[in-house]
Amino acid sequence: MLIPCPHCGTRPVEEFTFLGDASVKRPTSNDPASMDQWFDYVYLRDNPKGRFDEYAHHAGGCRAWLVVSRNTATHEVYGCVTARDYAKAGGKS
């Protein structure tokens, strides 16, 4: 698989490490009433077939955290943005 890193260009997948679903958002509340949200954030992940936004760390390159959008069934890569831009855009690639 090839990943189009916004900094380094198209690079082989071996240069990256992955951290799963990028669409989950870390809760901001420290109120004990928010515990369910935290539990979901830390433990629960969907395993979708099809389009999937996934954190990727370009550890063998620019060291940026990226969000790679790909098809989990075909491994077609739709695009790649920095995690920073993804977060600023409110979790959309």
Next chain:
Amino acid sequence: MTSFRLDKGGLIDRSSELNFTFDGKAFTGHQGDTLASALIANGVHLMGRSFKYHRPRGVISAGASEPNALVELRDGGRKEANTRATMVELYDGLIANSQNRWPSLDFDLGAVNSLASSMFVAGFYYKTFMWPKSFWEKIYEPIIRKAAGLGTASKLPDPDKYEKAYAHCDMLVIGSGPTGLMAALAAARSGGRVILGDEGSALGGSLLSEREEIAGVSGYNWAQGVLAELASMPNVTLMPRTTVVGWFDGNIFGAIERVNDHVIAPSPYEPRQRYWRIIAKRAVLAAGAEERPVAFGGNDVPGVMLASAMRTYANRYAAAAGKSVVVFTGNDSGYRTARDMQAHGVHVEAIIDSRTESKADAGGVPVLRERMIANVSGGKGVAGVELTDHTKISCDAVAMSGGWSPIVNLACHRGAKPAWNEAILGFVPPETGKAFVAAGSAAGRMLLSECLADGASKGTLAGKALAVPKCRDEAFAVSPLWWVKQSTGKAFVDYQNDSTAKDLPLAAQEGYKDIELAKRYTTTGMATDQGKLGNVNAIAILAEATGKSIEQVGTTTFRPFYTPVAFGAFAGPFTGHHFQPVRKTPLHDWADELGAVFVETGLWMRSSWFPLAGEDWLASASREVLATRNGVGICDVSTLGKIDVQGRDAGAFLDRLYCNTFSTLAVGKARYGLMLREDGIVYDDGTTSRLADDHYVMTTTTANAARVMAQMEFAHQALFPELDVTYVSVTEQWAQMAVAGPKSRATLQKIVDDLVMSDETVPYMAAKEVTVLGGVPARLFRLSFSGEHAYELAVPADYGNMAARAICQAGEEFGIVPYGVEALSIMRVEKGHVAGGELNGTTTAADLGLGKMMSTKKDYIGRMMAMREGLTDTNRQCVVGIRPVEPGDRIRSGAHILKLDDKPSMANDQGYLSSVAWSPMLNMWIALALVSNGRARHGERVRVWDGLRGHETIGEICDPVHFDRENKRLHA
């Protein structure tokens, strides 16, 4: 010995004489030969013994699909098992040995298996060796492994090099036969970057073996013309001896280039093989088609081979498979063999054609229609054949053709299954998208003219398609011919696994009707050839046995790799220390000079202890502890992770990363920090110092340095992108040493410039930027892991050795010793400091006795989840000290804690010893342990039960700080 070398023709250099040995016997061949063709030319057909029955076997094919002629090639460290004699290029000095025979290939005792063959039917492993159960591991399996082996591996290291390489292209063409040449030419003339790869030693594919006519010249000459044009073009890379073995995501192809398999030894500057990763915008599969054998009695007798193989040996290698030949076919292509062999002066007895009629040109050879070969007579060579009508014909070689199967493998590597095509009686590639398409006979287009046109059309990248030259087509008509049921002898479907045609109906009868199950039950389609020849016949026979169509039965799964790949090629250059580098600290040379024993921790070489003559590790470490606690010691702590954090929000960022607060830390001070995971479990610890308002230096544990850095990057970029902060790992930029003991200040004072060191100028937990040794920039921290009055000094890496030597000189009058991680570890256990044994990925801050560090005034990673019920339960195991009640008793790490009256069981388990050390200060073994509700149980006597090592003693739970509980020494 009679020569079977034809007088003329072939693509061999008759002026060359190459000497080689097979099973120790000397032979000669020519440049251009394969090992198989040279043996055939020498009249040798017996090249191996079969897997189960140890039957004599010869070559079946002339290419990559060869199931029988597997040999051990070369010797010593270069020995390679299971190489296909059909793919081994002959070179002078080649050494090959047959496999799977004892005592010799000619007389193999294992052949008695044939007499007991009823035992060896489908599923024989499961049926024969199931009882008694205890016999499997000790008796049956080792015997089977020994008897049913292929070749043996060398136990010596491989002396050769392997490389990895990448290539990018607009068009990758796989296969250089008529289709591939047209595709490559079309793509090249459209201006694209083209790679043409072929597994053969020379490019040209079938045009090297077949007598064809293209554009008014011979197929071979036409191919040479195209190759000359391609070679002259700067945008074309020709890659012979390169097998494309896999198709992967992103249209990436794996390919093995056999750079130096055709010479006796590679030059020292070249690899044996190169693993290519080819990233292709588009690719054409022009791999051609594979001829199928037919299952009939004795279809494995040496001298029986594929019809196309027989004419390849004659046309390309000028080697005659026999003096008198019978051709057995169910399609038109068998007729070519009869005509070609006749043209070479070999007598062809007859063409046995299973069909009622054919329009193919028999060239005057008698054709016996509607008949089949029932049995071949002969043992180690063909003596004759008996037909289904009981006609007997004498001959010494048999050519067989059951039809043609497109080589679809690569097109199926990403999961799609091929489709059955009734017109050609073969599976054709599935739809694979535009980036990778099959062409020519690989796509089921079986005529030469179709191949040329298809190649031209699929290779063209832009503009008008390449013009297609005129050619002469051979007839192609095919009828089903899988299995001659009238056979009385063994009719093999899969040669390599010794699976017979009868095994498949038997498997179906016993319930293994699915092709994937039948494959595993009969082992058909396994091993090095992966059923390249046998699978379609097996599918057809299974279809008939189960009353299904071939399409319904379908194929097994095609997976990479197309042909076997050597481990060396996968490993490439990444072996030994090229696989995992050695990290040496800046103080390595200093420690080495002092006789340090190094221990590998992760990639690092850490000085572990510094033995004097006659000392073992414990004596050395104990002496180092005593000398440090009574005077002064120096220890290399450079491996700790060091991360420089700067920016307006540096403090706020650290507050998010650590459970305690760093934004409130005064400039010039250091603070111990504890980092949690988001699930509330402790992740890492270390001290962080504030050098300026917007500048911190944090340290991590050695083991977690890289992971913490990645986690910081994630936290900042993905979670808190609003923070204005930057950070960089400076682990390797600074040499850091701990100087500990009552004389540490007096020692360091002698090398620090200007500064007068005192409790006022360098108080406990101070962090100061200073200079040492007349101007070397340094950072001085008053930190202590040992519990002594101690410092850490950091200098730029290149000054490390110098600074350490200077400190040793300065401390000489105080009896300074270097100490290693063993002494460091003893001292931290004496002081009850937690480390790897306690920061084990299951403990909370409270478990470690550090619960008070968790701030309630800010958000940080792990805060919320650490509040969960299960993580705040008072019965959780927490850190305590353990001492044996009898001071002379030894306790060992890993021993479990039980109440005095409890029996050992999971239910009674109270915890375990996480770290154990011999304390030279207390003269006894001491431990840190994780014990349920341990803090409330100080003073309780417990069983210290070590079931693993069969040892038990009585211990007492105590405070984890075993030594100097009041911390007087820290401030001395």
